[in-house]
Amino acid sequence: MKTTENKISENPTKGIKISGAEAVIRCLLAEGVDLIYGYPGGAIMPIYDELYKFQEELQHVLTRHEQGATHAAQGFARTSGKVGVAMATSGPGATNLVTGIADAQIDSTPMVCITGQVGSHLLGSDAFQETDIIGISTPVTKWNCQITKASEIPSVMAKAFYIARSGRPGPVLIDITKDAQFDTFDFSYEKCTGIRSYKPVPEIDPAAIAEAAEAINNAKKPFIIWGQGVILGNAEQEFKDFVEKSGIPAAWTILGLSALPTAHPLNVGMVGMHGNYGPNMLTNECDLLIAIGMRFDDRVTGDLSTYAKQAKVIHFEIDPSEINKNVKADIPVMGSCKDSLATILSLIRKNTHEKWISRFDDFMKIEVEKVIDKDLNPTKEGLTMGEAIMAINKHTKGDAVIVTDVGQHQMVACRYAEFVRSKSNVTSGGLGTMGFALPAALGAKMGAPEREVVAVIGDGGYQMTIQELGTIFQTQTAVKIVVLNNDFLGMVRQWQQLFFEKRYASTEMVNPNFVAIAKGYNLEAKKVDKREDLDAAVAEMIASEKPYFLEICVEKEANVFPMIPTGASVSEIRLN
Amino acid sequence: MKNNNTYTISIYSENNVGLLNRISAIFLKRHINIESFSTSLSEIKNVFRFVIVVELEEEKVKKLIQQIEKQVDVIKAYYHTDEETIFQESALFKVKSSSLFEERHIQNVIKDSHANIVVVTPEFFVIEKTGFREETEKLRKDLAPFGLLQFVRSGRISVTKSKMGISDILNTFKKDN
Ligand SMILES: Cc1ncc(C[n+]2csc(CCOP(=O)(O)OP(=O)(O)O)c2C)c(N)n1
Numbered sequence: 001m002k003t004t005e006n007k008i009s010e011n012p013t014k015g016i017k018i019s020g021a022e023a024v025i026r027c028l029l030a031e032g033v034d035l036i037y038g039y040p041g042g043a044i045m046p047i048y049d050e051l052y053k054f055q056e057e058l059q060h061v062l063t064r065h066e067q068g069a070t071h072a073a074q075g076f077a078r079t080s081g082k083v084g085v086a087m088a089t090s091g092p093g094a095t096n097l098v099t100g101i102a103d104a105q106i107d108s109t110p111m112v113c114i115t116g117q118v119g120s121h122l123l124g125s126d127a128f129q130e131t132d133i134i135g136i137s138t139p140v141t142k143w144n145c146q147i148t149k150a151s152e153i154p155s156v157m158a159k160a161f162y163i164a165r166s167g168r169p170g171p172v173l174i175d176i177t178k179d180a181q182f183d184t185f186d187f188s189y190e191k192c193t194g195i196r197s198y199k200p201v202p203e204i205d206p207a208a209i210a211e212a213a214e215a216i217n218n219a220k221k222p223f224i225i226w227g228q229g230v231i232l233g234n235a236e237q238e239f240k241d242f243v244e245k246s247g248i249p250a251a252w253t254i255l256g257l258s259a260l261p262t263a264h265p266l267n268v269g270m271v272g273m274h275g276n277y278g279p280n281m282l283t284n285e286c287d288l289l290i291a292i293g294m295r296f297d298d299r300v301t302g303d304l305s306t307y308a309k310q311a312k313v314i315h316f317e318i319d320p321s322e323i324n325k326n327v328k329a330d331i332p333v334m335g336s337c338k339d340s341l342a343t344i345l346s347l348i349r350k351n352t353h354e355k356w357i358s359r360f361d362d363f364m365k366i367e368v369e370k371v372i373d374k375d376l377n378p379t380k381e382g383l384t385m386g387e388a389i390m391a392i393n394k395h396t397k398g399d400a401v402i403v404t405d406v407g408q409h410q411m412v413a414c415r416y417a418e419f420v421r422s423k424s425n426v427t428s429g430g431l432g433t434m435g436f437a438l439p440a441a442l443g444a445k446m447g448a449p450e451r452e453v454v455a456v457i458g459d460g461g462y463q464m465t466i467q468e469l470g471t472i473f474q475t476q477t478a479v480k481i482v483v484l485n486n487d488f489l490g491m492v493r494q495w496q497q498l499f500f501e502k503r504y505a506s507t508e509m510v511n512p513n514f515v516a517i518a519k520g521y522n523l524e525a526k527k528v529d530k531r532e533d534l535d536a537a538v539a540e541m542i543a544s545e546k547p548y549f550l551e552i553c554v555e556k557e558a559n560v561f562p563m564i565p566t567g568a569s570v571s572e573i574r575l576n
Numbered sequence: 577m578k579n580n581n582t583y584t585i586s587i588y589s590e591n592n593v594g595l596l597n598r599i600s601a602i603f604l605k606r607h608i609n610i611e612s613f614s615t616s617l618s619e620i621k622n623v624f625r626f627v628i629v630v631e632l633e634e635e636k637v638k639k640l641i642q643q644i645e646k647q648v649d650v651i652k653a654y655y656h657t658d659e660e661t662i663f664q665e666s667a668l669f670k671v672k673s674s675s676l677f678e679e680r681h682i683q684n685v686i687k688d689s690h691a692n693i694v695v696v697t698p699e700f701f702v703i704e705k706t707g708f709r710e711e712t713e714k715l716r717k718d719l720a721p722f723g724l725l726q727f728v729r730s731g732r733i734s735v736t737k738s739k740m741g742i743s744d745i746l747n748t749f750k751k752d753n
Contacts, residue, residue: 134594139601143648144594163648196749197590197651321642 020150021046021181024114025054027157030189033085035059035076035446037069039096041089043129044116046181061446061475064467066093068439070100071465074109075443078426079401079451081234083110083164084443090116091129094175095136099433101171102140106430107255108232110169112160113137120148120177133175142170150183154190162192167200168319169232202320204335204343212314212331213347215288221356222248223286223311225271225279225300228255228429229293229318235338236260236422239292242341247352249360251279253294254410255429258419262398268360272300273564274411277371277573278363280564283308284571285359292316293337296326297430306569316340370575371561375412382555383531385412385484391538392454392482393418400452401426401444403479405437405461408490411560413456423448435464441479442472452480452542459485459511469521472547480541481518481549486556487511494559518549529553582611583637583655584663584734587626588618588742590649599626599650602643608632612665614731620742623651629732652745656736663734667712668694669703669719670726676701685718700725 018026024047028036038060040048051060063069066088073084084104088097094115104111118127134146143163145156153176160172216222230239236259243250243260249268250260260267269276271283283289289311294300301307304326315322315329316337323332333340375386389412392400398418403426404410410427419425426444428436441455462483472479489507496504518525524546528537534552541548564573589595596615603610611629618625630637637655644653673696675682686693691705705715712729 135597138594138597139605146593194749194752195648196746198648319646321639321646323642325639325642 016187017184018187019046019050019182019184020153020176021050023150023153023185023187024157024176024181025050025058026187027154027189028085029054029057030191031083031157031161033058033083035061036085036087037061037063037072037076037443038087039063039066039069039089039093041093041116041129043090043118043178044087044093044114044181046178047087047114047116047176060087061471063439064470065465066096067099067435068465068468068471070097070104070111070113071433071436071439072443072446072468072471073111074100074104074107074436075403075426075440076447077109077111077443078440078447079423079444080447081423082447083112083161085112085114087114088116089129090118090133091131094131094133097173098136098140101137101173103428103431103433103436104171105140105142107428108169108228109171110164111171112164113171113173115173115175116181117146117175117177119179121179123148123177133173137173140171141173144173144175146175146177147180148177150180151185153180154187155192158190158192159195162195163198201318201336202334204333204340208331208333209340209344210347212333213344215312215314215331216246216248216290216344217349219288221286222246222288222290222353223282224248224250224290224292225253225283225294226250226256226259226292227253227294229316229337230256230259231422233293233318233336233338235293235336235341238338238341238345240264241345242348245345245350246348247350248290249353249357251276253297253300253429254414254425254427256294257414258424259422261420262418263420266357268357269364270414271570272297273302274415274560274562276364276415277367277562277575278360280562280570280573281363282359284310284569286311288312288314290314290316291327291329292341293318295322298326301326301570302564302572303567303569306571367562367575375416380555382558383529383534383552384558385409385554386416387531387534388482388484388538388552388554389413389416389456391534392456392542394535395539395542396452396454400424400454401448403427403437403441403444403453403455405457406432406434406491407458407461408486408494408558408560409456409458409484411491434458434461437461438465438481439468439471441481442468442475442477445477445479454480454482456482456484458490459483459487459509459514460489462514466517469518469523469549473521473523476547478545478547480544481547482541483514483549483551485511485514485551485553486558488556491560493557497557497559499565514551515549523547523549525549525551527551527553579633580631581634582658583630583632583634584658584661584732585626585628585630585637585641585644585653585655586734586736586740587628587644587653588620588651588740589624589626590651591622591624592649595647595649598647599644602640606636606640608636608640612731614733616733618742620746623742627732627734652740652742654736654740656734660738661734661736663732664706665709665712665730665732666704666706667715667727667729669705669715669724670700671703671719672723672725673697673699673701675722679722682719682722685715689715689718691715
């Protein structure tokens, strides 16, 4: 029980005269926010001053770079299902947020960013640290707004949270001039429940549901591809019921991963560039493609002109702009998939598609022989990334949150990591942002403190946000950090090997002593490079209750297969 | 450039600072050129209307409309062909006054084009013409020999032959809340 004078925040809707800066804090509290990430500076100092006063109710985590604040907020949002909040000063503070905002936009992550801005009388004067962050962030935000009067703060903040979390979630940026932070006004807060120009969730059309159900009941070779929409819509149970009753094999996009347990008999693996052999090949053989909460990204579809041309397409989607954007939907089913899947369940016949599913098994046998066996039971001396992931699976019992960066390790982790629970795979999918994982893992652990969080990062991407080790140490957040070190920008090197005749232009790195760096940040740290030491090292890391760094040296020039070369068809997937 | 057609996009929106930027960013991101652009109040209080003309394939216009409608502050967006709309542009022509008095032919040009003289001063006079692009364009060519001091043409403004139904959309919102 708190006895400080700040207790009035428990009744934040009461009309009282307060500063704009205090109003920002009270709005955050009214929205249920108790944790934010950020970095101070001149134009946002009044808000930081209020943060100081409210530190018992609202924890602020000082990241070591504003980009880290956005990725941490994203990680937090992805595991907690809540809105992540990041804060920064004007000018360079604000521009440093842009990568994370763009990442949240393309991966539909609910996030509210608050930036300070120069005083309103200085707007447009090229004042110190003035930058047009509204203009800069417009194409990468779901909504943004500049506040120049304190009295606008409550309604704009309420709108910001409503927009960030409703419908298809996304990032919102609020830019607040310094005078608006200082000015006082009569505060009262009302949550936003609707905006007349904005319809977050389209209504379900019973005719579309009926048409989809009929197509499902009549299909001989139906195939489901699900995406993050299932997770964002909290529709995991409805989805599982739908898959089990229909008996249809289901594959995931990397952002859909973990919505259905890895071991589920109808989970046939990953689609896309480095996805599994069967799901990619059979995309071009199914008679009905059921897309659920996914957006047919080009990394999933490959060449569109040869993508699933033989199939009828049902598209369950909350965002009308995704319908027919890349793949024409014969039967669009608009609405939240939680509702539409629940509705369609009673209309579909219980079925099994044994013969059709055995086709996936056949392809899996080939993939095991040609790819997976080599990854997991290598005959070469060097460790493989696959072995490292399997060791993590073993010691976390497949129940960790796996946070990955971008590159080969990301694809390998997504291919081999095992999951039993949803919201367990945190990665930068749409934007492919190197540097995402370390700060995102910090946020992911704070969003789900009871869970084991393991960050799997390449030696390249790790060095893009390595300074967040400082934040991890300061907050003593027990994330487990695994760097799979191949001394290369591995994924780019792989492309150079396969498509640029091994001209390794600027992809080899002379790396620092990563263990010494982690130790410099006072973290427990270890390095392994021998197969016989791997298991014990991973066990020790998982057993630790503190943040822990483990460098695993892997084969330098290994490649990730299967692979669909850019622009090729999903059925031209290569196994070597 | 296959199957390009002229489409008029009508957007009904809130009047928010920044929305113009947000809408133009949608065109920019897709490398689509805007042929003409105008904005004004609409028939509904506090609702703004953008009229944007593009030359595109219909498939692309459809996707553009979906992206525009996705914006939080946009109430509704439509696209129409020329046949489905009634549209006009306005042009203003500033000409030396001496031409009006010294060159008799210019008076015929003005009369034949059904243009209006809106201002006459000792130095210059201003002609206004509202109509189709070909009409304002013809007038521009006809007046050119007399020396145009200034010429400006507005973006297309257009209304549709069919009903827009924006009030209905706004009413459903009121009912839902
Ligand atoms: C910020 C950023 N810059 C560049 C890239 C392009 N890129 C994609 S993967 C990759 C290599 C990643 O190397 P590393 O982090 O060592 O991981 P590995 O592929 O070796 O597992 C690069 C440079 C990117 N995705 N993000």
